[in-house]
Each structure stands twice: as C-alpha cells, then as structure tokens.
Amino acid sequence: MLRVDNLSFSYKTYKKSKAPLKVFANFNLTFAKGFNVILGPNGAGKSTLLKTIFGLLDYEGEIFYGQESITAMCTEDKIKLMSYLPQMDVELSTLTVLEMVILGRLPELGYKVADEDLSIVMDTLRSLNIDYLASRNFSELSGGQKKLVFIAQTLVRNPQVLLLDEPVNSLDLQKQLELCQLLQKIVAEQNVDLIVVLHDINLAARYAQHIVVVDEKGALYSSGEPRAVITASMLKEVYGVIANITYDENGVPILSPVCSVRRI
Ligand SMILES: Nc1ncnc2c1ncn2[C@@H]1O[C@H](COP(=O)(O)OP(=O)(O)OP(=O)(O)O)[C@@H](O)[C@H]1O
Numbered sequence: 001m002l003r004v005d006n007l008s009f010s011y012k013t014y015k016k017s018k019a020p021l022k023v024f025a026n027f028n029l030t031f032a033k034g035f036n037v038i039l040g041p042n043g044a045g046k047s048t049l050l051k052t053i054f055g056l057l058d059y060e061g062e063i064f065y066g067q068e069s070i071t072a073m074c075t076e077d078k079i080k081l082m083s084y085l086p087q088m089d090v091e092l093s094t095l096t097v098l099e100m101v102i103l104g105r106l107p108e109l110g111y112k113v114a115d116e117d118l119s120i121v122m123d124t125l126r127s128l129n130i131d132y133l134a135s136r137n138f139s140e141l142s143g144g145q146k147k148l149v150f151i152a153q154t155l156v157r158n159p160q161v162l163l164l165d166e167p168v169n170s171l172d173l174q175k176q177l178e179l180c181q182l183l184q185k186i187v188a189e190q191n192v193d194l195i196v197v198l199h200d201i202n203l204a205a206r207y208a209q210h211i212v213v214v215d216e217k218g219a220l221y222s223s224g225e226p227r228a229v230i231t232a233s234m235l236k237e238v239y240g241v242i243a244n245i246t247y248d249e250n251g252v253p254i255l256s257p258v259c260s261v262r263r264i
Pocket of ligand 1: 013021041043044045048
C-alpha cells in the first residue's frame with residue numbers, strides 16, 4: 001500500500017520574475033491495495049503526482065510503500081519496485097516492437113537477452129493481443145498500437161507498483177476494456193498495486209477498487225470506493241458538470257453527463 005505524507009511540490013516557471021507554480025501543498029493521501037484510479041480535471045496535478053511517486057521530481061514530504069520510504073530509496077531500488085508509463089509517448093524509433101519491449105527488461109538484462117526475458121516479452125505481447133506486431137518497425141504503427149507497445153514495455157518489468165498515466169488514450173473501446181480487464185487480472189494474480197490516471201469516469205467506476213479525486217487546485221477532494229466517490233455533487237464541484245448518476249445491477253455507478261455549468 002502506497003502513502004503520500006505532506007507532499008509539497010512547485011514547478012519552477014520559465015520566467016525568473018514569475019513565482020513558481022504550486023501544484024501540491026501539504027498533500028496527504030493513502031492509496032488502497034489493488035486497483036486505484038486518480039480522477040480530476042485537466043491541470044489538477046495527476047501526472048505530477050505519478051511523477052513524484054516515481055521519483056522524477058524533487059518534492060518535499062515523504063512517500064512510503066508499506067513501512068519503506070520510497071523517498072529514501074536509491075534509483076535502482078525504485079526501478080525494481082515500480083514501473084511507470086508516462087502520458088507522453090515517443091513517436092519515432094528505429095527499433096522493432098520486440099526490441100522496444102525488450103528494453104523494458106533493461107534493469108534485469110545482462111549482456112545478452114535470456115530465454116526467460118524473451119518469453120516474458122512474448123507472453124506480454126500476447127496478453128495485449130499485439131504479438132503479431134513483434135517484428136514490425138515501431139515508427140510505422142498506429143497511435144493505439146504504439147500505446148500498447150509502451151504498455152507492454154511497462155508490464156514486462158514485473159513491478160510491485162504500476163503507475164500508468166492515461167493508458168487508455170487512443171485505444172478503441174474493445175482495447176480499453178481488454179486493457180482494464182488485463183490490469184484487473186494482474187492486480188489479482190500478481191498482487192500488484194496499480195495507480196492509474198483516467199479521464200473516463202465510467203471506466204474508473206467499473207474497474208477501480210479505490211478512486212482518488214484531485215480538484216483543480218491540487219487538493220484531495222475525496223477518496224474511496226467508486227460508489228462513494230462518483231456523485232452528482234463531486235461532478236459539479238470538481239468538474240463543473242451537471243450529470244445524472246444511475247447504478248447497474250452490481251451497484252456500479254453509471255454517469256450520464258448533461259451539460260457544463262459554465263455558460264458557453
Ligand atoms: N514541466 C512543467 N513546468 C511547469 N509547469 C508544469 C509542468 N508540467 C505541468 N505543469 C503545470 O502543473 C499543473 C499540473 O499539471 P499536470 O500535468 O500534473 O496535470 P494533470 O492533472 O495531469 O492534467 P491533464 O489531465 O491535463 O493531463 C498544471 O497547471 C500544469 O500547467
């Protein structure tokens with residue numbers, strides 16, 4: 001279980017005369033074991049939160065995995081513990097899909113690729129239904145296919161904590177559902193803690209065990225089970241949206257947006 005204690009972080013702005021942009025101030029949050037989703041409007045700080053957890057930004061405060069301080073860990077240990085899929089993807093590469101995904105095993109690789117590495121890579125490509133792309137040049141793939149290659153690269157690391165920033169972007173509906181089902185399976189079978197940023201609230205409601213809502217000021221608005229968190233008042237206050245909420249036969253909230261509260 002991952003815990004963020006007293007996190008403060010500001011981006012330095014590109015002009016010396018401008019004040020730093022504060023994203024988090026004394027932010028506290030405890031994720032649940034299993035499938036966590038971070039929701040929030042554009043610019044709320046969701047990507048920044050994942051980057052701080054992975055150790056890419058210099059923050060104040062402390063982040064823990066169980067009793068262990070991630071903040072105090074060396075990079076090698078952080079990379080063993082966590083795998084991170086950034087929001088921005090590289091567009092060009094002269095590598096094939098197989099080579100790109102093998103790169104995901106880099107922390108484990110010696111001077112040559114072992115059979116075990118290859119079999120993990122091929123199993124992962126198969127689980128994402130992209131094994132048929134293995135020998136294709138990465139640069140010649142569609143946007144959604146590239147996304148799946150990056151997801152494969154993140155998964156082959158076999159991490160204990162998976163941090164995924166908008167992994168379903170540019171995937172078609174079937175692949176969005178398949179990816180969420182695969183993530184659910186990984187969480188259940190490999191005891192992985194997953195923290196994923198999504199914009200699709202219905203997808204979050206269906207698959208998340210725990211949802212964290214960050215508001216536009218980078219403050220924690222609410223967190224808990226989907227049914228407790230996805231409410232008409234949260235949608236109005238955090239997203240500025242009027243929406244109807246119904247529930248399916250399993251009690252999963254289903255959101256039907258009506259309109260923005262802002263006048264256009
Ligand atoms: N490298 C950077 N330098 C300066 N400011 C940044 C930088 N990256 C992000 N920001 C700012 O920090 C705030 C939080 O950005 P962040 O990308 O974490 O938001 P987000 O919730 O992930 O947004 P989105 O849903 O649009 O991806 C925004 O105001 C953004 O403009």
